Amino acid sequence: MALIFKDETFRDDFTYKNSPATIRRFPFPFIEDQYRYSVNIEPHTPGPKGSVYEFTFDIDEHYVSEMRDRAMVLQEDPGRCQALPHMMTAQWDMLELVMVSLARDYPDLFTLHRDGAHWHWINKPLNIDQKFTFGEVNSLPYEPMEYVGRQIQGDFSLQDQRDGQLWMDAGIITSQADWSLDFDVGMNFFEWHAPVPLAHEAGVFERALKFLLNMQIGQPVRRLNWTMTINPRLDTSPENYPKWGKDRTTVTPENVGEKVHLRVELQGLFRLPRSNAILFSIRGYLMSLEQIVTVPKWGRRLPRVLKSLPPELIEYKGLARYRQTAIDWLEKYDDGAPTSPGGGPD
């Protein structure tokens, strides 16, 4: 199926919406009616045709508009993209992985010709035609991470591995769920997860780190994470909290279905070959409650999950002001019928 890219906004008038086909492929993250914290890591192997797992990196109908929003964020705040000097090899590793994957998986959209270090990259949707020398920073208009980061949906961070730790020493982060790259860059795995409640005590991060340190080339993994966002706003950064924080007080029983969005992150982790760094991709999907309930299973399950959240998590994810309003509205769509296991629609 050829992709038709939508012309839409993630700010001001918020015209973002999912088409019916995109609703069906939404990675609904709740596999049962009860909320349970789990690391839920699985191999990032190709999933069913048409699913968000089909390819290494997922490109969908929102691609062109999302890239436009990213360019606006970077224009306003260049600090959303940062790389410490020792991360240049990892940046090239990332560029190679992204270009090779996109050209292989979406040949109608992207082309990559390689002749030794002479590379030719064509990005049709964004009208980019770039010849450059692999390994030579000056042959690209931006550093490699920023160059490809401006052409792929999702946020990315690069982790250096040393002293039995992972250090987030680079990233391009413009659509984050309330964390600051500028503040966190240079931190280790435990440090940048410091604000997350409950999981430290459960030993979750220790186990996850040990797993990640031994990740192998060519064996990527993935997991899902989620939060909720008012309006389909990509840039919910702490930097701009004064701009979007107020939105949380605007939810009413009348507009909750339209305003409140479930925000799902498909997180991928890749061992990069030359730098031994780990690439972390955070691919976000937004869907309004209105659109979620068009899938009956999700309409039944979501209110049940929201009711079972521990208070620390409600606080951490910033749901307190509108969670009850959302549950009250969603319960109209829960007829009490049992739901099938797994997250996908029936």
Next chain:
Amino acid sequence: MSGFPLRRVRVAEVEQVAARIKRFRFVDIDNAPLSQFSGGSHISVVMHSGDRLMRNPYSLMGSPTDTSSYQISVLHCGADSRGGSKFMHENVAVGSELEISQPLNLFPPVRLAKKHVLVAGGIGITPFMSMMNELDALRSDFELHYGVRSLEDGAYCKYLQSRYGSRVNVYRQDQGQMIPLDAILGEQRLGTHMYVCGPKPMIDWALQTAELQGWPQENLHSEQFSAPPPGKPFVVKLAKSGREIAVKGHQSILEALEEHGVDASFLCRGGACGQCETGVIACDGYIDHNDHFLSEAERVGGKKIMICMSRIQTGSITLDL
């Protein structure tokens, strides 16, 4: 997850590079490109010798960006060998097919370092071959200090000197030359890191010398590929399955489990990566911790064992498997 995906390679070249050292070059069986890797990486080579299965780690020595072949060097360990290096020397020739793992790096250069001092003894030169290749490409400041018994015993001395010039210093034991580590470490700029690879006594000596020179632990790195030390046979009890497995004197716990079809997690098989960490439920003997992974406190605690390297002296041990 236990183990690792393997790929089949064919031996394209074997060269005797020193008295007891052979260099092997592998290509993919279908000539498909191999992964690039980072300086300091190693692969595991799987060897079937009779009914014994061995997986030995060897450092990759070629250029990290060369995807056409991988190169390793193997020292014939002689009588001390558990068989891996002997097998490579005596049974593997051009055209032989082997299975190898993907590259894994447990000895990477620290990219934040202002300078790198590399200290190698004998076959310990191997991880530095790819590391120097990478550091040179990155224009990072480094120097190598390489101790050999003699020029006949030391591999790649001439090659390294011609490629890296005065950054390479070779010390010949047969001429009474010792690595003057005190002097070397005494005049390094702030932010220098030292890396050492060689026989265990040499590693201990280098690390201790650096510590006495006031070098912080954080700037010191070492890698040693040692086979699991042999010992007396003992019995492993598996708490979950209730099985009892006999570990022979020349076997590691991991090897004994594999021989009996028990699926256990592993990666480096050298006690460094932590993947095979296993809970100890009971132990009536004394654990010989031969790994480089567990902290002193964890060893004293006695609740964990790295089954690829460690064993018990007598009695039996019950594992959380």
Next chain:
Amino acid sequence: MTISTIKSRPIYPGLSPDLNARSNIIVCDKAGAAAVTELFSRADATFAKRSTVFIADALQETEAATARKDLAPATLEILPSLSAGIVRLREFLDNAPMGLRLYAAGTEPLIGSVVQAAADYGIDHLSIRTEHRGSLMRRVQCVHCKGFTENVTTNPVTCSHCGLTLFVRDHYSRRLAAFQGVCIDAENPGDVPPMEAIYQ
């Protein structure tokens, strides 16, 4: 001592002497100088001789005289402020070889500034021996305007650059040597709890 469950906040275990280091560089403030005196008393006789102490604090003449007496025979330099002390430290590290051991004792902003400067010279934060002494005041970075507010003793606090009222989060950046300050009334402008002096 700072007791904390914040995972991103460093632990300051207290000063202990590295008897192997060929030289010791110690940065402290007035309160931290007492920890340095104790450090010297725990080390061998030549340890202080191998040490250079930068007191980065405004001292009275009598305080300076006491410090000279207490810290002898170390080489002592008194700098008028933390920022002057860090400039001096950088000068010193510019030409220093391996084999030195760095120490920091005093407030968290002092320790953080030393660790931050040392990182530029390839000194790992874990190899710096640290001890917290004196005030619990914090350095705070406003996540919105990126300005730093020094010597913060209250929570919330007013950003000295953009004027927003900031909640001081228990999230610390070693690279910035600062805690994170986030607008406290973004969701309900004007809904600001009273300032509590909790970092005295």
